[in-house]
Amino acid sequence: xxxxxxxxxxxxxxxxxxxxxxxxxxxxxxxxxxxxxxxxxxxxxxxxxxxxxxxxxxxxxxxxxxxxxxxxxxxxxxxxxxxxxxxxxxxxxxxxxxxxxxxxxxxxxxxxxxxxxxxxxxxxxxxxxxxxxxxxxxxxxxxxxxxxxxxxxxxxxxxxxxxxxxxxxxxxxxxxxxxxxxxxxxxx
Amino acid sequence: xxxxxxxxxxxxxxxxxxxxxxxxxxxxxxxxxxxxxxxxxxxxxxxxxxxxxxxxxxxxxxxxxxxxxxxxx
Numbered sequence: 001x002x003x004x005x006x007x008x009x010x011x012x013x014x015x016x017x018x019x020x021x022x023x024x025x026x027x028x029x030x031x032x033x034x035x036x037x038x039x040x041x042x043x044x045x046x047x048x049x050x051x052x053x054x055x056x057x058x059x060x061x062x063x064x065x066x067x068x069x070x071x072x073x074x075x076x077x078x079x080x081x082x083x084x085x086x087x088x089x090x091x092x093x094x095x096x097x098x099x100x101x102x103x104x105x106x107x108x109x110x111x112x113x114x115x116x117x118x119x120x121x122x123x124x125x126x127x128x129x130x131x132x133x134x135x136x137x138x139x140x141x142x143x144x145x146x147x148x149x150x151x152x153x154x155x156x157x158x159x160x161x162x163x164x165x166x167x168x169x170x171x172x173x174x175x176x177x178x179x180x181x182x183x184x185x186x187x188x
Numbered sequence: 189x190x191x192x193x194x195x196x197x198x199x200x201x202x203x204x205x206x207x208x209x210x211x212x213x214x215x216x217x218x219x220x221x222x223x224x225x226x227x228x229x230x231x232x233x234x235x236x237x238x239x240x241x242x243x244x245x246x247x248x249x250x251x252x253x254x255x256x257x258x259x260x261x
Contacts, residue, residue: 014258021246022243022245023244025244025247025250026242030242035247043253043257046257046258047257050258050260095244095247096241096242096244117241120237120241124238124242128242143203144242144243146239148205149203164200164205167199168199171199171202181234182230
């Protein structure tokens with residue numbers, strides 16, 4: 001039997017899928033713009049993933065598979081509930097700060113750098129939120145999560161050419177909104 | 189001419205979705221064109237900052253409930 005057809009043990013499966021929890025939560029924040037809805041989305045995603053354990057085989061790209069479940073769950077909920085208009089609140093942006101790595105710096109904490117990081121984080125999050133969901137997903141999956149174009153095509157269920165075009169157009173719009181950060185070196 | 193080639197492949201270069209031959213041709217040009225080099229450097233630096241700043245940590249309550257789901261099987 002080829003290695004790829006081997007089933008994971010339940011323990012291996014859990015270990016494989018649980019390592020993507022933080023990333024999934026981050027993507028859910030970008031989709032839902034609500035900490036509460038993002039947590040629900042992630043929970044529904046894992047509930048579906050655990051139910052699908054027996055269909056999971058070694059060699060499946062676990063991260064892409066989970067992200068596809070999460071996005072489908074989001075789109076289904078949005079279709080069925082006719083949710084509120086895309087009003088942009090700020091509480092979800094604070095959730096992103098929780099993931100900021102503490103950079104080892106011999107000079108000690110730098111309040112000015114932290115201040116700039118906070119400003120830039122908020123501006124990027126707001127600019128991403130302004131993008132249509134198709135573009136936002138393509139850019140977040142590529143530039144934040146580091147997925148390849150073919151993995152993104154799998155998650156979004158569109159051809160690679162469409163992924164490429166959404167990333168190009170999404171980035172160009174982001175750049176227009178964030179021009180000040182982009183070109184003056186403060187984004188570095 | 190080469191600036192146009194960089195523009196054409198710019199986003200694929202930033203995404204690291206470009207073949208070696210194209211990458212080599214672009215980097216050769218960047219050695220001699222300040223404008224294209226700055227453009228590419230800014231885009232790569234911005235992407236890296238965005239990746240760093242957009243990371244999230246699942247809240248403890250969510251982690252606990254997912255662990256419970258996992259234990260239930």
